[in-house]
Amino acid sequence: MPLTRRLGLGDAVFLGLGSMVGAGVFAAFAPAAAAAGAGLLPALGIAAVVAFCNATSSARLAARHPESGGTYVYGRARLGEFWGYLAGWGFVTGKTASCAAMTLTVVAYAAPGLGQPWRAVLAVVVVAAVTGVNCLGVHRSALATRVIVLVTLVVLVAAVVSATSGGFVAEPFAPFHGGGVLTAAGLLFFAFAGYARLATLGEEVRDPARTIPRAIPIALGLTLVVYAVVAVALLLTLGPVRLAASADPIAEAAAPWLSPVVRGGATLASLGSLLALVLGVSRTTLAMARDGHLPRFLAAVHPRFEVPQRAELAVGVVVAVLATTVDLRGAIGFSSFAVLAYYAIANASALRLGADENPAPRVVAVAGLVGCAVLAFSLPWPSVVAGCAVLAVGAAAFFVRRRLSRV
Template structure:
C-alpha cells in the first residue's frame, strides 16, 4: 500500500519564498563547488586524455536527469525530491530507497566538503576547521532559507570570478598547448565511463532545486526553468576550466596534481593567483556544504513525515519556517564524521548513491503522461541507462560500499513494514 502523501495546508508546510534567480543560484552553489577544484585529477587518472569525453558524457546524463527531475518537481512541488517522486509514481519502497541513498550519500559528501574547507584554510587543523564550518552553516540554514540563498549568491560570485581568472590565465599563457587536448591511446572506454561517474559528482547539485520545491514560488513554472539554466551555466564553466587546465598541464601532470587549479596557474606563470585559488576552493566548498545541508535536511523532513525516519524530525520552526530539527540532526552527524573520519573516498561513494537516486527519478518520469508534462521518451530512457552504467563503472570499493548501504536500507524498510503488518494483525 502506498504511503500517504503530505497533505496540502498542513501547519508544518514550508513557506514559498524563493524566486527563479534564487533557485538558479542555489543550484549553481551546489554544482560549482569543490568538485571542480578536486574532481579533475581523479578523472584524469581514470581517463587520461579522455577526461573531456568523460565530462561530456557526465553532462548528457546530468541533462537527462535534470529534465526528468524538473518535470517531476513541477508536478510534485514538495520537499524531498526523488523520494517524493518515487513514492508517488513507483511505490513507497522505491521512494524510500531513493531517499535513503540520498541522505546517507550526501551526508558523507557534506563531511567531504567540510574537510575540503579545512584542508585549504588550515591544513594542520583541517578537522577542527571542518567542524566549525558545519556548525556555522547549520546556524545559517536554521535562520531561514532566504538567508541561505543570499549567502549562496555571494559564494557563487566569488567562485565564478576565481574560475574565470584561472581559465583566462591558463588559456592565454605560452604554456597552453592545444595538442594536449587530443584524445590519445591512453583513453579507454572503461576509463572514460569511470571519469564520467566521478565528474557526475560535481553536476549533481541541481537536485537541490527540486528538494526545495516546497519553498519555491510558482514551482510549475520556476523549477523547469531554473534546473536547465543552472546546469547549462555549470557545464560552460566546467568545460572552460577543464580545457584550460588540461591544455597547460596535460593529462599526466593533471592526474598527479593534488591541487590542479593551483598547479595550472603556476605552470601558466601566474603564480600570484594561487592564493586566490586557495580562497576560491575554500569558498566553493562552503557553498557546496551549505546547499548540501539544505538538501539533506529537506529529504530528511519528507521521510520523517512518512515515518521512515523519526517523526520528530518533521517539525518546522514556527518563525523561520525551516525544518529546524532535521537541520540540527544533519549538522550534528556531519560534524561528527568530519571530526573523526577520513572521507577521501566519499566522492565515489556519494556518486554511487546519487546515481541510484537519479535512476529512480528517471524511472518515475517515464510514468508521467503527456498531460502531466512528460519529457520526451528518450530523456528518461537515456538518463536511467546512463545512471546505471556510470554507477557500476565507479571504483569497485565505491560500488561495494554503496550497494551495502542500499541493502541495509532495504532491510530496515522490510523490518519496519513487517512490524507494521504485525501490529495491524494484532489489532484485528
C-alpha cells in the same frame, strides 16, 4: 507545519549553481584525470548528458509534485512506497557523504598545512557555521549562495586567464585512457548532481510548476560551460599526468601570485556547495520523517525561522562526524554511486508521467535510467561495494519496519 515559498527563479538558479559550481570544480578533475587521462573531456560530456536527462526528468516531476523531498516524493507517488523510500535513503546517505567531501575540501584549501587533530577541529567548526546559517532561514541561505557563486566565478575566470597566459604543455591530450572514460564520468557526475537541490526545495519555491523546470536547465547549462572551460585550461597547462597527481590543480595551474586567491575562492565555493547540500539533505530528511521512515521528531518546522531546524541539526552532526573520519576521494565515489541510484529512480518515475502531465520524450528518461546504471557500476569497486551495502541496509530497514508495524 508547511514551509514558506520564498524562492524565485533567480534564487533557484543560484542555489543550483552554488551546488554545482563549488567543491566539484576544485576536487573532481584530478581523480577523473587519473582514471581517463585526456579522456577527461569525453567523460565530462557523458556526465553532462546523463545529468541533462536526470534534470529533465526531475524538472517535469517537480512541476507535478511541488513538495520537499525530491525523488523520495516522486518515487513514492509513481512507483510505490518502497522505491520512494529507497530514493530518499540513497539521497540522504549519498549527499551526507558529499557534505563531508565538501567540508574536507574547505579544510584542504583553507589550511593546507594544518595537521591533525586541528584539521578535525576546523572541519567541525565549518559544519557548525554552515548549519547555523541554514537554521536562520532559507532566504538567508539563498542570499549567501548568490554572493558565493559570483565570487567563485570571478576567481575561476582569473585562474583560467592566468593559466592559459603562461604557455601550454607539449602534449596536453596524452595519454588518453579510453577504458577509464566511464569511471571518470561517474566521478564527474558528483560535480553535476547539485541540481537536485532545486527539486528537494520544491515546497519553498514560488510557482514551482513554472520556476523549477526553468531553473534546473539554466543552472545545469551554465555549469557545463564553466566545467568545460576549466577542464580544457587544466589539460592545456598541466597535462593529464600532472593534473591527475595534483591535490589542488586550479591553484597549481594559475600564476604563483594568484594561487592564494584561488585557494580562497575554492574555500568559498566549497562553503557554498556545503550550504546548498545541507539544505537539500535536510529537506529530504524532513519529508521522510513526516512519513515515519525517519524519527518523526525530525519533521518539526521552527515557528519563527520556518525551517526544519531539527533535521538541519541532525544532518550537521552526522556530517561533522564523517568529516573527521573519511577520506575525500572515497567520499566522492560513494556519493556518486548513491546519487546515481537516486536519479535512476527519478527517471523510472518520469516514465510513469501521463500524456496530460507534460512529460519529456520517453527516450530522455530511458537514457537517463540506463546512463545512471552504467555510470554507477563503472565507479571504482570499493565505491560500488559500499554503495550496494548501504542501499541493502536501507532496504532491510524498510522491510523490518513494515513487518514490525503489522505485528
